[in-house]
Amino acid sequence: MKKVYLLALVMIFAAVIAGCKKGEEAPAASAANATQAVAAAPAASEPAAVVDELKPTQDELIREARNNFEPLPLNVEEGYKQLKNNTPTTEKLELGKMLYFEPRLSKSQLISCNTCHNLSFGGDDYQQTSIGHGWQRGPRNAPTVLNSVYNTAQFWDGRAGDLKDQAKGPLQASVEMAATPAYVVEVLKSIPVYVELFKAAFPGEADPVTFDNVANAIEVFEATLLTPNSKFDQFLRGDSNALNETEKAGLKVYMEKGCNSCHAGINLTSDGYYPFGLKETPEEKLLAGDKGRFGISQAEGDEFAFKAPTLRNIEYTAPYFHSGLVWDLRQAVAIMSSSQLGIELTDTEIDQIVAFLKTTTGEMPKVEYPVLPASTINTPKPTFTID
């Protein structure tokens, strides 16, 4: 205890002095990463729980919002609590971060998880549908990796039960990273630093460099990719002033019209599957001939059904829908209201909902870009051909 107290004192002292010198030596806080500075705090120490609590409030809108939504935890390691059969450790976290940014896991050695789930970019790629090996286009828009540990299933059709199961998909998909489990293991075993890092992350395993463990490590890293402390989360915690009047009006319309029937909870999604066109069939091209969950379940009701995606950070996750054909958030809201709710919103209502949705943009993960170990003469060489 004494040590912690002393450390805290020294850190406060250092912070105060560093603060005095700000502008002289500290790197400039740019508009884009100003919020990031705040994000650094929660992960560092324990008192996050105090700030995390919902303050008592008489604000009716906050009270109603709390019946529908939940703020993300400020301490991103809280994401670990969602993991199953994968005990998080700092060794797995560090290894997982490296593997997430590791292009040598792909056949071309050019494409990493971060290519399509870019952490600079709200955890996806601003592409209609992702471009992968050989400049091939994938079939669906890349969902964001951010806060995805809260999804009860992964992919638009929910075919992966968790993130470690999900991670194995793009690694092997011929139009994405185009690798094989054997290739991935061969690459990693050719690099002694990786072998040591796997030993440290999976102690007690006789042969820790496995495809499963690649996925396990990546899952641990991804579990920390939360975007806490959005204006909306501040509002939920009890700060009435965190949203302006337009944003509050948007939140009201959102709940009154029933957007929250599919997009509520901690991640603004029910995690349910709904036919795109529940009430009115949308323009045919938006469906792109993709039957969604039906491809997995073969259940009649699942035709053209997709998992309701998170709406957090939605200003970053354009273009929208599984087909990625809509770039304008206003248009996406209008389409959803007609196709899923069977109603037509006024232009004002759409503007208000969009304003509200933009308040879900949180603090993006702070990630030190990893330095990856050098290849060796035994490392497989990149291949460009499409089989």
Add this chain to the structure above:
Amino acid sequence: MKKVYLLALVMIFAAVIAGCKKGEEAPAASAANATQAVAAAPAASEPAAVVDELKPTQDELIREARNNFEPLPLNVEEGYKQLKNNTPTTEKLELGKMLYFEPRLSKSQLISCNTCHNLSFGGDDYQQTSIGHGWQRGPRNAPTVLNSVYNTAQFWDGRAGDLKDQAKGPLQASVEMAATPAYVVEVLKSIPVYVELFKAAFPGEADPVTFDNVANAIEVFEATLLTPNSKFDQFLRGDSNALNETEKAGLKVYMEKGCNSCHAGINLTSDGYYPFGLKETPEEKLLAGDKGRFGISQAEGDEFAFKAPTLRNIEYTAPYFHSGLVWDLRQAVAIMSSSQLGIELTDTEIDQIVAFLKTTTGEMPKVEYPVLPASTINTPKPTFTID
């Protein structure tokens, strides 16, 4: 002075306590980033100059090495001193970092500077020659961006005089990022956060969002991409034990055989142009029909001449030569000795030189992965087609 002294004391104190707690709360220092922890220090405060100095020594090998080489500065901001017509500021640095990682500057919005000059990877891409827009292959192997501010000219043929001039090339090359200056400016002006960041980085300019300023900002960031404190640099500074016996033997052979005639100085390059095959014509396929500097100068002596590249961090910069056809550093050394020096090295000498060359691997830049501002409805959309 008092403030600095106090800060230093507090930092030492905090470091000691943090050291005691290592393994409890601190993120695990992986084998790959262990050296990075050390790299954090120099940039933070002023006393770098003290550590930078060459200690007096009686070690003959160090003294001879000092006649040929110079260590990189420990404070990466020393790289700024190489800049011309581009005053470095923290605003330019932060903006330049964002632009370096910004895929939206490419036509597909998938390719950034970092795609081919990957900072996880020794500042290049482990590709024979780079893959760019439309999965097209570029004509030459990507040179490393690391320490490149010390090059007197850029590109294998030296056609760019500095990094800001260089940066404009790949942005526009049809097989690389395939953008145009007008497109780049249109993208950036469509994103209000960028407009503000350009105003802050280029104060007093009426219209700061220009293609030139994109290059200026990127150059400032790139000037900091140094890899200080390699074992070889520690040796040069006076630590006789920084190299082992094999590495010292390699350094001796390197200087005795004349490798230093083209690869010496701070960046292990003379920055001169030499025909590939100065003494003996190498295997024809290694030349790949590329006449090198001749394409720029049309001077007869420049046929098949290329700029001698830096050898720093060479274990990271495979494959080797402009044609990128040699993956094995041993083989590359053998080819250089016969083609450029007209000698044949023994296997032992090659092993020793390779061991020495690996001591040039320095501390890789510590970069916080930037969060880029969201696109807006006015931002141009990605395009995949090849014109």
